[in-house]
Amino acid sequence: xxxxxxxxxxxxxxxxxxxxxxxxxTQEAIVxxxxxFDGFSGDNPRAWLLTxxxxxxxxxxQQNRARELDTEFDEVLxxxxxxxxxxxxxxxxxxxxxxxxxxxxxxxxxxxEAFVLREMEGLSYKEIADVARIPIGTVMxxxxxxxxxxxxxxxxxxxxxxxx
Amino acid sequence: MNCSETKRLxxxxxxxxxxxxxxxxxxxxxxxxxGCGAEERALRELQASARANLIRYVPSPEFEARLxxxxxxxxxxxSVQSVEPSLAPPRVARHRRHAWKWAALAPFAAAAAxxxxxxxxxxxxxxxxxxxxxxxxxxxxxxxxxxxxxxASSDQHTVKPWFQGKLDYSVSVTDxxxxxxxxxxxxxxxxxxxxxxxxxxxxxxxVVNLFVWPSKRVGDEPLQRLSRRGYSAYCWAKDGMxxxxxSDLNEAELQKFVELVRRxx
Numbered sequence: 001x002x003x004x005x006x007x008x009x010x011x012x013x014x015x016x017x018x019x020x021x022x023x024x025x026t027q028e029a030i031v032x033x034x035x036x037f038d039g040f041s042g043d044n045p046r047a048w049l050l051t052x053x054x055x056x057x058x059x060x061x062q063q064n065r066a067r068e069l070d071t072e073f074d075e076v077l078x079x080x081x082x083x084x085x086x087x088x089x090x091x092x093x094x095x096x097x098x099x100x101x102x103x104x105x106x107x108x109x110x111x112x113e114a115f116v117l118r119e120m121e122g123l124s125y126k127e128i129a130d131v132a133r134i135p136i137g138t139v140m141x142x143x144x145x146x147x148x149x150x151x152x153x154x155x156x157x158x159x160x161x162x163x164x
Numbered sequence: 165m166n167c168s169e170t171k172r173l174x175x176x177x178x179x180x181x182x183x184x185x186x187x188x189x190x191x192x193x194x195x196x197x198x199g200c201g202a203e204e205r206a207l208r209e210l211q212a213s214a215r216a217n218l219i220r221y222v223p224s225p226e227f228e229a230r231l232x233x234x235x236x237x238x239x240x241x242x243s244v245q246s247v248e249p250s251l252a253p254p255r256v257a258r259h260r261r262h263a264w265k266w267a268a269l270a271p272f273a274a275a276a277a278x279x280x281x282x283x284x285x286x287x288x289x290x291x292x293x294x295x296x297x298x299x300x301x302x303x304x305x306x307x308x309x310x311x312x313x314x315x316a317s318s319d320q321h322t323v324k325p326w327f328q329g330k331l332d333y334s335v336s337v338t339d340x341x342x343x344x345x346x347x348x349x350x351x352x353x354x355x356x357x358x359x360x361x362x363x364x365x366x367x368x369x370x371v372v373n374l375f376v377w378p379s380k381r382v383g384d385e386p387l388q389r390l391s392r393r394g395y396s397a398y399c400w401a402k403d404g405m406x407x408x409x410x411s412d413l414n415e416a417e418l419q420k421f422v423e424l425v426r427r428x429x
Contacts, residue, residue, distance in 0.1 A: 005231070006223060013221035023227045031234050097217040104218060118179065119214040125181050125308075126394035126412065135369055136307055136412075144175040147210055154210075 004046045008053035014116045015057040029056035051131045103153040111146035165193040183301030303373045303410040313349030323350040335361040372411040398422045
């Protein structure tokens, strides 16, 4: 179960964008899941764990940061810099790496979720549809829009010509 | 395939979510069209960059310890052990008293596990796996490529004649709207180089594809359930026809649909 719990934490961290909330939500999700389901014996424990963590993360957002759930995307509003990284970590990462991570963090949460599940967890469209409880066609369009927004962000940065 | 179709499918193409035919069509277009070719390269670059550069956040040891304690407090010793066995010595000791019981059961457990793993493979004829893949790929393609029906109609008397002249066999078509599975239309599809009739039904947000084509084998085949990549499928053969029902519906609802279809014949 440990690798799945770590995948769950990674998803929560990407959805909530800070360590503290990600820890609270992951712990709450996993403890509740074990309390109510008495452990898990189905055929895909990783997808199950990602699903419970994902649902808790959305509940947390609804209660505490509802504006992030608006599908209408306001880039300025959402592009808050991540201040939780230590300077050592930041130095290790190249400007390009940092830029991509910030661009993904700036995506609307539904797009970010689909992109992280696909590119980091390697889930199929069907698995993403199950975790996020959306039709498979919506998975395809969210991924597609996430990528177009990331490409646009990269293009804007290249036009500005200043690697930050 | 044109540019606008390609644009709609190109993400699914780079994600390897299209079936062979769909992938070949996109691949062919991308090779000819500079614009779409550039789009494909850009997508693959973004994908490679994301996989190499996105930060994988790892929970801190302190957090994992807190989680372990919380699960322990919930009375889930097995889960706690699986989180970090080396850090749970008292529990290991407590379990050891009963260890002989589990040791005695181990050969049986191993045999059972082998049956579970090897069972379906032993029972299934060798070609079945590729048919399963082909049928499920056809189902996925019908959803992704937005090509659910060639003839969109809830009227069985419209759908059935549409297949005549396109297939060299007759397909019986029934609308199950009253039972909660309305017919939405029919489509011509291919499964393993055989033209198959695909009857399309809906259940709430879900689509059920019922594939029908003539059986090459003699005799009926009993109902089998298979699953791949989160899709469930039931297949059987009756009166010289193969039937495959594929959907992402839950088990019980797909089974109910299959029973309706089987009862009719």
